[in-house]
Amino acid sequence: MTTIALHALGCRLNEAELEQTARILEKNGHVIVRLEDHPELILLNTCSVTTEAMRKSRQIARKLCLHAPKCLVVMGCALDLMPEGENFFEFDPSDPAFVPPKLLLIRGFDKPRAGDIIAQYIRDHADLFSEARNIQNYISHTRAFIKIEDGCNNRCSYCSVRLARGHERSESTKDILRDIHTYTSRGVLEIILTGVQLGAWKEDQRRLPDLLTDILHQTTVPRIRLSSIEPWHIRENLWSLWCNEPRLCPHFHIPVQSGSDAVLTAMRRRTPIPAYLELIRNLRQHIADVRISTDLIVGFPGETEANWAETLAFIDEAKFDDVHLFRFSARPGTDAYNMPNQVPPDVKKMRWNEAEEHIKRHAAERLKSFVGKSYPVLWESNHAKSCAAQTMTGGYSPNYLRFERTFPAPASMRGTITMETFAMTDIESP
Ligand code: SF4
Numbered sequence: 001m002t003t004i005a006l007h008a009l010g011c012r013l014n015e016a017e018l019e020q021t022a023r024i025l026e027k028n029g030h031v032i033v034r035l036e037d038h039p040e041l042i043l044l045n046t047c048s049v050t051t052e053a054m055r056k057s058r059q060i061a062r063k064l065c066l067h068a069p070k071c072l073v074v075m076g077c078a079l080d081l082m083p084e085g086e087n088f089f090e091f092d093p094s095d096p097a098f099v100p101p102k103l104l105l106i107r108g109f110d111k112p113r114a115g116d117i118i119a120q121y122i123r124d125h126a127d128l129f130s131e132a133r134n135i136q137n138y139i140s141h142t143r144a145f146i147k148i149e150d151g152c153n154n155r156c157s158y159c160s161v162r163l164a165r166g167h168e169r170s171e172s173t174k175d176i177l178r179d180i181h182t183y184t185s186r187g188v189l190e191i192i193l194t195g196v197q198l199g200a201w202k203e204d205q206r207r208l209p210d211l212l213t214d215i216l217h218q219t220t221v222p223r224i225r226l227s228s229i230e231p232w233h234i235r236e237n238l239w240s241l242w243c244n245e246p247r248l249c250p251h252f253h254i255p256v257q258s259g260s261d262a263v264l265t266a267m268r269r270r271t272p273i274p275a276y277l278e279l280i281r282n283l284r285q286h287i288a289d290v291r292i293s294t295d296l297i298v299g300f301p302g303e304t305e306a307n308w309a310e311t312l313a314f315i316d317e318a319k320f321d322d323v324h325l326f327r328f329s330a331r332p333g334t335d336a337y338n339m340p341n342q343v344p345p346d347v348k349k350m351r352w353n354e355a356e357e358h359i360k361r362h363a364a365e366r367l368k369s370f371v372g373k374s375y376p377v378l379w380e381s382n383h384a385k386s387c388a389a390q391t392m393t394g395g396y397s398p399n400y401l402r403f404e405r406t407f408p409a410p411a412s413m414r415g416t417i418t419m420e421t422f423a424m425t426d427i428e429s430p
Pocket residue numbers: 152153154155156159160161162196197230
């Protein structure tokens with residue numbers, strides 16, 4: 001038995017891949033622990049979505065080595081987009097704090113087999129790993145990510161994810177249901193379905209609404225959530241499932257990327273702004289207390305002042321609950337890398353600040369509209385602010401409102417659901 005810690009950067013798909021790998025490692029008799037528990041092996045799933053994510057992936061890899069694992073396993077988009085022969089870690093060999101672990105790199109299409117590859121590596125290096133005992137802190141999950149799809153057939157001109165992940169492919173209904181049964185038998189109360197193109201899931205003639213119907217009918221998991229889903233995949237036969245089904249969590253993360261149709265065309269996005277706005281109007285009209293978030297890129301090449309004004313007007317009209325803002329960074333291998341009229345960094349910064357001001361204002365207004373309403377909250381994590389007498393615990397409502405409450409210690413509320421009323425203090429707490 002080897003102790004293994006997992007660390008994911010970037011999207012929820014990366015977390016789902018780690019969950020999947022963890023299940024195989026556990027089946028092989030290994031134990032998943034936290035980083036603080038001095039694991040013998042650390043598995044890092046990296047991200048390349050921006051230049052900054054790439055830099056962070058390298059930096060975290062170096063930091064993880066300071067936990068002194070015997071082996072560091074690296075996989076994911078940052079590794080896959082790294083030119084052959086380049087040093088991923090850029091270690092400083094003269095750094096006395098650094099004791100290099102053994103490295104295992106798992107590239108591209110080997111990723112689905114990561115669990116088996118690592119288990120085999122441990123068998124082949126039995127002398128390296130000891131028999132670990134007395135592990136106190138197994139990870140116990142209240143939510144689990146389940147990867148139902150990988151890859152993307154679209155060609156968004158800025159995107160490096162599709163280069164790293166390849167073409168669309170779906171997991172079978174049978175495997176997805178089996179995974180959900182496994183998690184629910186371990187007490188997991190919420191599953192999050194993930195994929196690069198979650199909405200592109202298919203099995204013969206069956207599509208995502210059919211899969212969701214099967215999950216609702218054939219499992220008992222109390223909460224089912226979607227991770228990011230593209231607007232062109234949310235048709236009425238999908239969103240209408242949410243109208244009368246409390247087990248489906250009313251929170252949608254729908255990437256838009258720009259509020260200007262001219263920029264969306266240059267990005268090769270498939271949903272124009274009027275259709276996007278109509279979609280979110282429908283969701284808000286038909287699904288009680290739904291919350292909607294999005295991704296937005298600031299400073300795409302050729303984005304003019306007029307385009308930017310359209311984006312600000314769009315933000316004001318859409319009134320998102322949350323927006324993940326990205327400053328455009330050109331990724332090698334993408335069409336946008338060589339586009340003319342790159343937006344200067346100071347202009348990007350100014351637009352970013354402007355967007356953030358609009359976004360924060362609308363998000364605050366939206367949050368206030370939920371004050372006084374009661375929701376079942378799934379408690380997940382004990383907060384660092386806990387003390388001997390009280391445990392501060394954090395959790396989420398189905399529509400992804402964040403709650404924090406104190407409970408008498410040492411009782412743990414982790415993995416339970418209680419009804420709570422959303423209050424102004426929930427908005428004000430960090
Ligand atoms: S839809 Fe576009 S942004 Fe999303 S993974 Fe595919 S190519 Fe990339």
